[in-house]
Amino acid sequence: MNVEQTTLPKKFHSAVVHWQRHNFPDYGLLPENWQTYFPNDPEFCLCAKMEIGMGDTIEVGDKKGERRMTKPSEMGEEPARHLLAIIRAQASTEFGSIQQHEGTLARAQDDEDRFWVLRVMAEELRHGYQMFHLLVSQDWSQVSGQKAEEMVEEILSMQTGSHVLDAFNLEYDSFVDNVVFAAVIDRVGKYQLSMQKVCAYKPFAQSMPPMLREEAFHLAAGVIPLRRWVQRAAEGNELISTRPSSAPSTSGSRVVSRCSAMRRGATPTSGSASRT
Amino acid sequence: MTSTASDIRIRPLSELDISRIVSIDERLTGVYRPEVWERRVGYYLRRDPESCPVAEFEDKLVGFMFSDVRGGEFGLEETTGWIERFGVDPDYQGRSIGRRLFEAVKTHMVQNEVITIRTLVDKNDSDLAAFLRAVGFDNASLQALELRVGATA
Numbered sequence: 487m488n489v490e491q492t493t494l495p496k497k498f499h500s501a502v503v504h505w506q507r508h509n510f511p512d513y514g515l516l517p518e519n520w521q522t523y524f525p526n527d528p529e530f531c532l533c534a535k536m537e538i539g540m541g542d543t544i545e546v547g548d549k550k551g552e553r554r555m556t557k558p559s560e561m562g563e564e565p566a567r568h569l570l571a572i573i574r575a576q577a578s579t580e581f582g583s584i585q586q587h588e589g590t591l592a593r594a595q596d597d598e599d600r601f602w603v604l605r606v607m608a609e610e611l612r613h614g615y616q617m618f619h620l621l622v623s624q625d626w627s628q629v630s631g632q633k634a635e636e637m638v639e640e641i642l643s644m645q646t647g648s649h650v651l652d653a654f655n656l657e658y659d660s661f662v663d664n665v666v667f668a669a670v671i672d673r674v675g676k677y678q679l680s681m682q683k684v685c686a687y688k689p690f691a692q693s694m695p696p697m698l699r700e701e702a703f704h705l706a707a708g709v710i711p712l713r714r715w716v717q718r719a720a721e722g723n724e725l726i727s728t729r730p731s732s733a734p735s736t737s738g739s740r741v742v743s744r745c746s747a748m749r750r751g752a753t754p755t756s757g758s759a760s761r762t
Numbered sequence: 763m764t765s766t767a768s769d770i771r772i773r774p775l776s777e778l779d780i781s782r783i784v785s786i787d788e789r790l791t792g793v794y795r796p797e798v799w800e801r802r803v804g805y806y807l808r809r810d811p812e813s814c815p816v817a818e819f820e821d822k823l824v825g826f827m828f829s830d831v832r833g834g835e836f837g838l839e840e841t842t843g844w845i846e847r848f849g850v851d852p853d854y855q856g857r858s859i860g861r862r863l864f865e866a867v868k869t870h871m872v873q874n875e876v877i878t879i880r881t882l883v884d885k886n887d888s889d890l891a892a893f894l895r896a897v898g899f900d901n902a903s904l905q906a907l908e909l910r911v912g913a914t915a
Binding site: 488524526527699700702703705706708709710713714717 | 777780796803804805807809810
C-alpha cells in the first residue's frame with residue numbers, strides 16, 4: 487500500500503509513550519511475540535500513516551467537485567469546529583478502548599485470542615497517535631481556544647467514565663467483553679471511518695484507508711473467536727454455553743448472561759449447550 | 763434459479779464472510795476446514811480487504827478471490843499482484859462471476875501501480891488454467907520448482 491509514515495514531534499510522541507506505560511503495560515509483549523502470531527505481517531509501527539494518491543477533489547456534499555482543503559483555516563469556522571470535535575472524539579475512543587481492553591486482557595483463555603486483542607489495542611494506540619498528528623500538525627487555535635499541548639493533555643487524561651462517547655465509558659467484566667466489543671463496537675468504527683474517508687479535509691481523509699485496513703482485522707478479532715465459541719457450545723463443550731444461566735432470554739442477552747456467569751466465577755450451565 | 767452478471771454485487775471481503783467461504787470451499791474440495799479459512803481471511807483482512815473481492819447474489823456470498831500486492835519476491839522487484847485463492851459456488855458457476863471478481867482485482871491492482879499479476883496453477887487443473895487464460899493470463903518465464911523434505915505429504 488502507498489502510505490507515508492510520520493512520527494509526532496518528540497514531546498507529543500513521548501507523551502503517548504508515557505500514557506502507554508501507565509495504561510497499556512502489556513504493549514511490550516506484542517513485539518516479543520509478533521513473529522509467532524503474525525509472521526507474514528510487517529512489524530507494528532507507532533506512527534501516523536497517510537495514504538498517498540488520494541484525490542484532491544471533494545467526493546460528496548455541497549462542495550462536491552471542489553478542491554479538498556488542507557488547512558483548518560480554509561474550512562471556515564463552523565466546519566472547522568465540527569471537524570475538530572470529531573477528531574477529538576475519535577482520539578478519545580482510541581485511547582478509551584485500550585483502557586477497556588487492558589482490564590480483562592489477561593483473562594483470555596486462548597493465547598491466540600489474547601495476542602489478537604493485544605494487536606487490536608496497539609493499533610488503537612496508533613489510531614489515537616494518528617488523531618494527534620492531525621491535531622498538532624496544523625493550527626486549530628482559532629476554533630479550539632487551546633494550544634495543541636492542551637488538547638493532547640486533555641485527551642490523555644481521560645479515563646473510563648470521562649471519555650467523549652458512552653460506549654467507551656463502560657468497564658469490561660470478562661474477556662468475552664473484549665471479543666464482543668471488537669465484533670460490535672469496532673463495526674460502528676468501521677462505518678464511521680468509511681464516512682470519514684470522503685472528508686473534504688484532506689489530511690483527515692488520508693488518515694482513513696490505513697485505519698480501515700487495521701479496523702478490518704479488529705472486527706475479525708471479535709467475530710472469529712465468537713464463532714469458535716458458538717461452535718464449541720454447539721458441540722457440547724461443557725465450559726461454553728449459549729444458554730442463559732437463568733430464565734430464557736433473547737439472543738442479545740445470552741452473551742451478557744455468559745459474561746455474568748464468568749464474573750461470578752461460575753461455569754456457565756455445563757452440558758447444556760444449545761444447537762445453533 | 764437464474765442470475766445475470768448484473769445481478770451480482772462485488773464488494774470487499776469482510777470478516778462475516780468466513781462461513782460462506784468455508785461452505786463454498788467444502789463444496790469444491792469436499793473438505794470442511796474452517797480453521798484454514800479463519801487464518802486466510804484473517805490474513806487478508808489485515809493486508810487489504812479491497813484486494814479480496816467477493817461476489818454476492820441476493821445477499822448470499824457466491825464467490826471470492828483473494829489477492830495481494832507485493833514486491834521483491836523471488837527477485838521480482840516490480841510491484842506484483844498475486845492471486846492466491848478463488849472459488850465460485852458450483853450452483854452459480856457459468857455466470858461470469860469469476861471474470862467479475864478478476865476484473866475487480868485487476869482494477870484494484872492497477873490503482874496500486876501493479877506492473878504484473880501472477881499466480882500459480884496446478885498442471886493437472888486444466889479448468890483453472892483455461893479460466894485464467896480466458897481472462898488474459900499467459901505462460902510466464904518463471905517455473906515453479908519444489909523439493910519434498912518431509913516424511914509425509
